[in-house]
Amino acid sequence: MRAIIQRVDSADIEIDDNGTKTKESIGKGIVIFLGIYSTDDENNLHLLSERCKGIRIFSDENGKMNLSVNDIGGEALIVSNFTLCADTSHGKRPSFINAAHPEQAKPLYDKFISSFKAHTPVKTGVFGAHMQINLVNNGPITLVVEG
Numbered sequence: 001m002r003a004i005i006q007r008v009d010s011a012d013i014e015i016d017d018n019g020t021k022t023k024e025s026i027g028k029g030i031v032i033f034l035g036i037y038s039t040d041d042e043n044n045l046h047l048l049s050e051r052c053k054g055i056r057i058f059s060d061e062n063g064k065m066n067l068s069v070n071d072i073g074g075e076a077l078i079v080s081n082f083t084l085c086a087d088t089s090h091g092k093r094p095s096f097i098n099a100a101h102p103e104q105a106k107p108l109y110d111k112f113i114s115s116f117k118a119h120t121p122v123k124t125g126v127f128g129a130h131m132q133i134n135l136v137n138n139g140p141i142t143l144v145v146e147g
Contacts, residue, residue: 001040001048001108002084003145004033007057011077011135017126024123029074030057031135034112035084036105037098045108048147049115057141065141070119078116079125079133080109102128 012025032052037044058067058074069076082105086094100108106127116122125131 001037001044001147002035003048003052003147004081004084005052005055005057005143005145006031006135007138007141008077009136009138011133013077013079013123013125013134014132015126015129016131017129022126024077024125026075026077026121026123028072028138029076029120030069031077031079031133033079033081033084034109035081036100036108037085038100038104039098040100040104040108042108042111044147045111045115048145049112051145051147053116053119055143055145057143075121075123076116077123077125077133077135078113079131080105080127 008029008031010027011031012023015022054068056066056068058072060066082096082099085099086096087098088094109127113122113124
């Protein structure tokens with residue numbers, strides 16, 4: 001599994017799920033783009049979820065990045081993104097052969113979200129839907145986390 005985490009002041013997502021349009025938004029917190037490989041399982045899910053929940057990317061009173069999203073009472077926006085699993089090592093067209101198929105990826109994505117909801121207010125995209133994300137990156141702080 002691979003996650004791109006961005007520290008944000010705010011973010012919103014517009015979702016077009018087969019003609020049904022919805023919008024979700026968060027305030028201060030993190031946006032997580034989640035890619036799931038065909039080789040991933042619940043062990044990867046647990047490891048990555050714990051890393052993302054506890055990653056210390058918010059400043060403490062001394063200006064050091066020592067606080068997690070939970071420590072600051074922030075929110076999370078979690079979005080599935082199979083393109084994070086792209087192989088770009090050859091040519092100019094990415095290959096997505098390593099990305100998990102939807103029947104494997106969606107249950108892992110849903111469990112990842114559930115693991116966050118126990119500790120953090122969460123908004124999500126819709127798995128497989130077309131989405132437009134607007135965010136105000138704070139820092140900018142953007143990290144790649146693998147699990």
